[in-house]
Amino acid sequence: MTAEAEQVFTDYLKQKDLKLTSQRRTILRRAMEAEGHFGAEELLDLCRREDSSISKATVYRTLALLKEARLLEEQDFGRGRMVYERSLGHGHHDHFICIRCGKILEFENNKIERLQDEEADKIDFQIVYHSLKLFGFCRDCAPQASR
Numbered sequence: 001m002t003a004e005a006e007q008v009f010t011d012y013l014k015q016k017d018l019k020l021t022s023q024r025r026t027i028l029r030r031a032m033e034a035e036g037h038f039g040a041e042e043l044l045d046l047c048r049r050e051d052s053s054i055s056k057a058t059v060y061r062t063l064a065l066l067k068e069a070r071l072l073e074e075q076d077f078g079r080g081r082m083v084y085e086r087s088l089g090h091g092h093h094d095h096f097i098c099i100r101c102g103k104i105l106e107f108e109n110n111k112i113e114r115l116q117d118e119e120a121d122k123i124d125f126q127i128v129y130h131s132l133k134l135f136g137f138c139r140d141c142a143p144q145a146s147r
Protein backbone atom coordinates (compact mmCIF):
# COMPACT_ATOMS: atom_id res chain seq x y z
CA MET A 1 0.00 0.00 0.00
CA THR A 2 2.63 2.51 1.05
CA ALA A 3 4.93 1.55 -1.83
CA GLU A 4 2.11 2.02 -4.31
CA ALA A 5 1.15 5.35 -2.74
CA GLU A 6 4.78 6.47 -2.88
CA GLN A 7 4.87 5.69 -6.60
CA VAL A 8 1.63 7.58 -7.26
CA PHE A 9 2.86 10.55 -5.23
CA THR A 10 6.30 10.60 -6.85
CA ASP A 11 4.70 10.61 -10.31
CA TYR A 12 2.32 13.36 -9.33
CA LEU A 13 5.08 15.51 -7.83
CA LYS A 14 7.18 15.05 -10.94
CA GLN A 15 4.43 16.64 -13.03
CA LYS A 16 4.61 19.65 -10.76
CA ASP A 17 8.40 19.75 -10.81
CA LEU A 18 8.54 18.76 -7.18
CA LYS A 19 10.49 16.04 -5.42
CA LEU A 20 9.55 13.49 -2.83
CA THR A 21 11.61 15.03 -0.03
CA SER A 22 12.13 13.08 3.16
CA GLN A 23 9.56 15.28 4.95
CA ARG A 24 6.98 14.70 2.24
CA ARG A 25 7.70 10.98 2.42
CA THR A 26 7.19 10.95 6.19
CA ILE A 27 3.88 12.81 5.85
CA LEU A 28 2.75 10.47 3.07
CA ARG A 29 3.61 7.36 5.10
CA ARG A 30 1.91 8.60 8.25
CA ALA A 31 -1.18 9.62 6.29
CA MET A 32 -1.39 6.23 4.56
CA GLU A 33 -0.95 4.38 7.83
CA ALA A 34 -3.39 6.47 9.83
CA GLU A 35 -6.55 4.65 10.83
CA GLY A 36 -9.80 6.00 9.52
CA HIS A 37 -10.43 9.73 9.59
CA PHE A 38 -7.91 12.23 10.86
CA GLY A 39 -7.36 15.97 11.07
CA ALA A 40 -4.28 17.91 9.98
CA GLU A 41 -3.22 18.50 13.60
CA GLU A 42 -3.32 14.78 14.40
CA LEU A 43 -1.22 14.06 11.34
CA LEU A 44 1.23 16.77 12.38
CA ASP A 45 1.62 15.09 15.79
CA LEU A 46 2.25 11.71 14.19
CA CYS A 47 4.81 13.15 11.79
CA ARG A 48 6.65 15.08 14.49
CA ARG A 49 7.23 11.88 16.42
CA GLU A 50 9.37 10.82 13.53
CA ASP A 51 10.82 14.17 12.48
CA SER A 52 10.40 17.06 14.90
CA SER A 53 11.46 19.61 12.28
CA ILE A 54 8.30 19.12 10.20
CA SER A 55 6.28 22.34 10.29
CA LYS A 56 2.55 22.81 10.33
CA ALA A 57 2.76 24.63 6.99
CA THR A 58 4.57 21.69 5.39
CA VAL A 59 1.90 19.30 6.62
CA TYR A 60 -0.89 21.50 5.24
CA ARG A 61 0.84 21.96 1.90
CA THR A 62 1.56 18.25 1.61
CA LEU A 63 -2.03 17.37 2.53
CA ALA A 64 -3.18 19.55 -0.37
CA LEU A 65 -0.80 17.73 -2.71
CA LEU A 66 -1.93 14.31 -1.46
CA LYS A 67 -5.49 15.36 -2.08
CA GLU A 68 -4.68 16.53 -5.61
CA ALA A 69 -2.88 13.25 -6.25
CA ARG A 70 -6.10 11.51 -5.14
CA LEU A 71 -4.36 9.61 -2.41
CA LEU A 72 -6.46 11.29 0.24
CA GLU A 73 -9.99 12.50 0.36
CA GLU A 74 -10.86 15.67 2.23
CA GLN A 75 -14.18 15.82 4.03
CA ASP A 76 -16.00 18.53 5.90
CA PHE A 77 -17.99 16.82 8.61
CA GLY A 78 -19.19 20.10 10.07
CA ARG A 79 -16.84 20.03 13.05
CA GLY A 80 -15.04 23.23 12.12
CA ARG A 81 -12.08 21.46 10.57
CA MET A 82 -11.35 19.32 7.57
CA VAL A 83 -10.94 15.59 8.00
CA TYR A 84 -8.88 13.36 5.76
CA GLU A 85 -9.02 9.70 4.88
CA ARG A 86 -7.03 7.45 2.65
CA SER A 87 -8.67 6.85 -0.72
CA LEU A 88 -6.14 4.46 -2.27
CA GLY A 89 -7.32 0.93 -1.51
CA HIS A 90 -10.34 2.27 0.32
CA GLY A 91 -13.51 1.92 -1.74
CA HIS A 92 -16.36 4.37 -1.96
CA HIS A 93 -18.45 4.68 1.18
CA ASP A 94 -20.64 7.22 2.93
CA HIS A 95 -20.76 8.46 6.50
CA PHE A 96 -22.79 8.80 9.67
CA ILE A 97 -21.46 11.59 11.89
CA CYS A 98 -22.31 11.88 15.58
CA ILE A 99 -22.97 15.54 16.36
CA ARG A 100 -22.18 15.03 20.04
CA CYS A 101 -18.93 13.04 20.19
CA GLY A 102 -17.82 13.44 16.59
CA LYS A 103 -17.61 9.72 15.91
CA ILE A 104 -17.60 8.90 12.21
CA LEU A 105 -19.12 5.63 11.04
CA GLU A 106 -18.85 4.36 7.49
CA PHE A 107 -21.47 2.58 5.48
CA GLU A 108 -22.05 1.40 1.98
CA ASN A 109 -25.44 0.53 0.56
CA ASN A 110 -25.85 -0.42 -3.07
CA LYS A 111 -29.55 0.33 -2.96
CA ILE A 112 -28.87 3.94 -1.95
CA GLU A 113 -26.17 4.25 -4.58
CA ARG A 114 -28.59 3.00 -7.21
CA LEU A 115 -31.37 5.35 -6.10
CA GLN A 116 -29.04 8.31 -6.48
CA ASP A 117 -28.22 7.25 -10.03
CA GLU A 118 -31.93 6.84 -10.81
CA GLU A 119 -32.70 10.34 -9.57
CA ALA A 120 -29.84 11.78 -11.59
CA ASP A 121 -31.00 9.92 -14.72
CA LYS A 122 -34.46 11.47 -14.41
CA ILE A 123 -33.05 14.96 -14.91
CA ASP A 124 -30.06 13.99 -17.08
CA PHE A 125 -27.69 14.93 -14.33
CA GLN A 126 -24.22 13.50 -14.66
CA ILE A 127 -22.90 12.65 -11.21
CA VAL A 128 -19.14 13.04 -10.95
CA TYR A 129 -18.84 12.18 -7.29
CA HIS A 130 -20.95 12.28 -4.19
CA SER A 131 -20.56 12.34 -0.48
CA LEU A 132 -23.54 11.38 1.61
CA LYS A 133 -23.39 12.51 5.24
CA LEU A 134 -25.99 11.67 7.85
CA PHE A 135 -25.78 13.68 11.07
CA GLY A 136 -27.19 12.57 14.40
CA PHE A 137 -26.36 10.69 17.59
CA CYS A 138 -24.38 7.51 17.80
CA ARG A 139 -25.45 4.64 20.06
CA ASP A 140 -23.47 6.03 22.99
CA CYS A 141 -24.73 9.60 22.63
CA ALA A 142 -28.38 9.09 21.79
CA PRO A 143 -30.61 10.95 24.26
CA GLN A 144 -32.58 8.45 26.40
CA ALA A 145 -30.73 5.60 24.88
CA SER A 146 -32.18 2.32 25.99
CA ARG A 147 -29.38 0.38 27.57
Ligand SMILES: [Zn+2]
Nearest residue numbers: 098101138141
Ligand atom coordinates in the same frame (compact mmCIF):
# COMPACT_ATOMS: atom_id res chain seq x y z
ZN1 LIG B 1 -21.47 10.00 19.80
Ligand SMILES: [Zn+2]
Nearest residue numbers: 085093095106
Ligand atom coordinates in the same frame (compact mmCIF):
# COMPACT_ATOMS: atom_id res chain seq x y z
ZN1 LIG C 1 -14.68 7.32 5.60
